[in-house]
Amino acid sequence: xxxxxxxxxxxxxGSLVVFALVAAVLWHTRGGPAEHGHSxxxxxxxxxxxxxxxxVLAFPLVRYLVRRLERLQRGAEALAAGDLAxxxxxxxxxxVARLAVSFNRAAARIEQLVGAHKLLLAQASxxxxxxxxRIRLALDLxxxxxxxxxxxxxxxxxxxxxxxxEILLASRLDTLAEPAREEIDLLALVAExxxxxxxxxxxxxxxxxxxxxxxxxxxxxxxxxALRHGSAPVRxxxxxxxxxxxxxxxxxxxxxxxxxxxxxxxxxYRRGNTEGHGLGLSLVRQIAxxxxxxxxxxxxxxxxxGFMVTxxxxxxxxx
Numbered sequence: 001x002x003x004x005x006x007x008x009x010x011x012x013x014g015s016l017v018v019f020a021l022v023a024a025v026l027w028h029t030r031g032g033p034a035e036h037g038h039s040x041x042x043x044x045x046x047x048x049x050x051x052x053x054x055x056v057l058a059f060p061l062v063r064y065l066v067r068r069l070e071r072l073q074r075g076a077e078a079l080a081a082g083d084l085a086x087x088x089x090x091x092x093x094x095x096v097a098r099l100a101v102s103f104n105r106a107a108a109r110i111e112q113l114v115g116a117h118k119l120l121l122a123q124a125s126x127x128x129x130x131x132x133x134r135i136r137l138a139l140d141l142x143x144x145x146x147x148x149x150x151x152x153x154x155x156x157x158x159x160x161x162x163x164x165x166e167i168l169l170a171s172r173l174d175t176l177a178e179p180a181r182e183e184i185d186l187l188a189l190v191a192e193x194x195x196x197x198x199x200x201x202x203x204x205x206x207x208x209x210x211x212x213x214x215x216x217x218x219x220x221x222x223x224x225x226a227l228r229h230g231s232a233p234v235r236x237x238x239x240x241x242x243x244x245x246x247x248x249x250x251x252x253x254x255x256x257x258x259x260x261x262x263x264x265x266x267x268x269y270r271r272g273n274t275e276g277h278g279l280g281l282s283l284v285r286q287i288a289x290x291x292x293x294x295x296x297x298x299x300x301x302x303x304x305x306g307f308m309v310t311x312x313x314x315x316x317x318x319x
Contacts, residue, residue: 068096075103084111125167132161166279169217170267173286181209183314186245187238193219194236197227203238206245207314210291215311218287221280222249222307229253230305245313248298250306261297284309 071088078086086107090100136157139150187203193216194201208215226234230251239246256264263269267282284307285295293311300306 065096068092068100072096072100072103075107079107079110084114121170122168122172125164128160128164132157132164163278166283170279170283170286173283173290182212183207183209184212184215186215186247186311189215190219190236190238190247194223196220197223197234199223199234199236201236201238203236204240206238206240208245208291208311209314210311214287214290218284218309219247219249221284222247222309225249225280225284225307226251226305235306240313241310243312244293244310247309247311248306250298250300250304252303253305255300255303255305256297264297265295281307 068091075086075088084107087104088100090097090104139145139153139157184207185205186208187201187205189212190203191201223234223236226249230253233252235248235250237248237250239248260271264271265281265285267279281295288295288309288311291311293309295307295309298306298308
């Protein structure tokens with residue numbers, strides 16, 4: 001039972017005991033015992049017995065109240081953790097019930113606002129795809145254009161297309177059901193993605209459960225971030241810990257200041273006058289957390305900058 005329950009119950013019992021003592025003293029000072037032939041001790045015993053009886057009878061009432069408050073607490077904690085569908089059962093017609101109704105209304109409003117925001121984001125991203133495709137087709141039809149300028153325009157179009165894809169993924173991640181829980185050979189997946197960039201992986205065999213498509217995006221975003229914002233060489237390492245797989249992607253660039261390390265996971269965060277980080281690291285953290293893990297900045301021995309992702313291993317983790 002919760003501490004709140006015992007506090008309420010003990011406060012009630014304490015109040016009843018004090019009432020019994022005060023009543024006994026008043027009875028005695030007014031001559032009650034002499035008039036009725038009762039001793040102070042007998043009267044005190046009766047009143048204490050009455051207080052104990054009332055305390056026992058109050059047990060289910062207090063428990064009922066505390067249970068409803070605990071239900072509200074769990075609902076608030078679930079909402080704070082990101083479960084926008086969290087609601088609490090409304091029971092009774094008192095102040096606690098009205099508080100539950102108010103909580104449910106507030107949670108529904110928050111869910112509605114966030115949903116509308118995500119829908120607008122997804123629709124805007126979809127709409128951007130159409131003119132982007134037209135620009136790409138128009139560029140293909142243009143013959144007289146400097147090759148270097150063509151490559152630059154194609155790179156800009158590819159970057160914009162990649163950004164739209166990430167916005168769409170970000171808008172879907174929070175509304176998707178739980179990720180697929182297939183068993184995945186994480187070393188093979190990481191090695192395959194790293195090979196696209198000509199990078200070797202220093203890794204140990206490990207299996208995890210999750211969504212292979214999302215985990216591939218996680219690895220790709222980590223490597224893209226290192227290549228875009230860091231310095232060569234980029235190193236990819238996969239290690240097995242007690243109950244988790246630990247993926248680290250590092251580069252030889254300068255270390256990040258302590259005050260900025262968490263901010264790098266914010267969408268479109270820009271360090272000084274440098275190019276913004278887009279949604280890459282923000283998606284990395286979202287995907288890691290959807291798999292029961294975490295993403296953070298890695299403190300590297302010997303300098304450099306890096307990011308580490310940990311995810312729980314599957315039952316069959318090594319070999």
